[in-house]
Amino acid sequence: MTRTIVIDPVTRLEGHAKITLQTNEQGEVESARFHVTQLRGFEKFCEGRPFYEMPTLMSRICGICPVSHLITSAKACDAILAVRIPPAAAKLRRILNLAQIIQSHALSFFYLSAPDLLLGMEADPADRNLFGVVRANPELGRGGVRLRQFGQQIIQILGGKKIHPGWVIPGGVSEALSIEKRDQILGMIPEALSITQKTLRWFKIKFESFREEIRTFANFPSLFMGLVTGTERPGYYEGKIRFTDSTGKIVADNLDPAKYPEFMGEEVEPSTFLKSPYYKPRGYPDGIYRVGPLARLNLSERCGTPLADQEWAEFRSLERGAVLSSFHYHYARLIEILHAIERIHALLEDSEILGTQVRASASINNEEGIGASEAPRGTLFHHYRVNEQGLITWANLIIATGHNNLAMNRGLLQVARHYVHGEKLTDGMLNRVEAVIRAFDPCLSCSTHAAGQMAIHVRLINPAGELLDQVGRP
């Protein structure tokens, strides 16, 4: 008898989602689907707004990574103005973007995934949260809180607010960096660096006990995509698009992000509001690729800062080609935090960072603008068209979580086939189904981790619609 297992909901943030697993007569999982069930509609309701409002408006898309939308939107607006922003402004934007990556990665690693990593996939759900982490390993917990605070403080120092800051505007930024603020950030760096290095040492020992998860968590050949700068380093704020394959070979390189429609398609599935981008030359769905920390470290030949380069080399030695297991997104996140701290330090030591010319002014010179940057979860595109008055007539956003849609579905099937069997659902089984999604850190992952109770509801239903078993919140 075939059965359908529905995990609903999986999220409350950035749209609701559910997971459907279909089993066959033998009780083995045959198919797995990840559905995002809510339409947000930002691309439609921004139509008619003045383009210069877009950075602030678009930052409201997300409370976790508003900076990514703010910066990418501003870059699209820069293109509409056809300006090259002053060097100091570009460097300040880079710092803000890196701070965003630090705080978001810290949230993902310490708050959402560390409970699984520290306490185990079979641990009591009441303990699998930040509070459980703090009780079991106060030093790790303190480090996570401090590291996230470090990223948020930089955002507040530069942008005025931790969440939904302004400051980044079309043409640059609204205010230059003062010596006082620069020194304040510099003063916080040693502690952040120390926490990150300690956590890396802890995690590299810890992940040895997750061999089975490493083997089964979305571990398959795929393409990887991201921005690369200087031909070898991840380009967090800027760069050209590179695709590599599972052997590490470059498939396409030096692609202009502004020409993304030439190499990237977007497919729509009736079962989800999340679009499925794919690499056009390989078609749909064979053009599956992954983005984000794992992809960025697979695409590059180094990070570009001393400590992170050492870690990158160790990371890449895990496999002969690209590192394929999505479990290693966690490892990649820590390395990116390390790199971001080092890079922020270097940028702050650059004499140009205190430059007072931080904004370029112009009128509308293009009726179309495309911005791209690396958000914590992967490459983010904002694409706008405006009329003569500068009012938005059309917008398209390709968000990192969407790039990973095909890969998340495939990873879900892999992990469900490995862990879900028979008619009885166990908590450890379901946590692994959740955890594979969590490894990708889609924005909705934060709501899959409840304190004291699971934020998911899983039902095992037979073809007649009869409930066979259920786990989670009633």
Add this chain to the structure above:
Amino acid sequence: MNREGNQESIARGNRDSATLEHHAPILLIGYGNPLRADDGISWAVTGEIRARLGALPVKVIECLQLYPEMADQFRDASLVVFVDAAVEGSPGEWRHHRLRSGGYISAFSHSPTPAGLLALAADLYGAAPEAHLFTVCGSSFEYGACFSPEVASALPSVVAEIENLLRTAGRGMPVD
């Protein structure tokens, strides 16, 4: 005053420390959405108190919701006062609760309750400060920046009570 997002300031000497992570012995935290009518009462309370405190070493934080990183600021605090809107009670009715750590923790770890924050601080640093929660029952939580008449009329008395609590706690404390 910017009516949205996280605002922090030290009451003493008009020092606007929106950009400074300053640990103070007394924290006053107002949380709620100032664009949702009575839900913004906490911001009005903290705004009034900020203007009155003079040299007291109180750090005032206004935010849309509580977040775990706030527990880090409890390390050096001896007193934390939370201000929030409530839906239970009669409109305009305000209540004063003495908080204990280890109480209810909200379902989502990125948005803890006041008691959850205290519990987190205790687990992180071995102790939690004395803490109080003041709630004002609202009647309207629709879009808007105006308060209902009942809530507006409650403002002076709740401000006076909190101010008294802060002044008593701050007596004799050194100012930096």
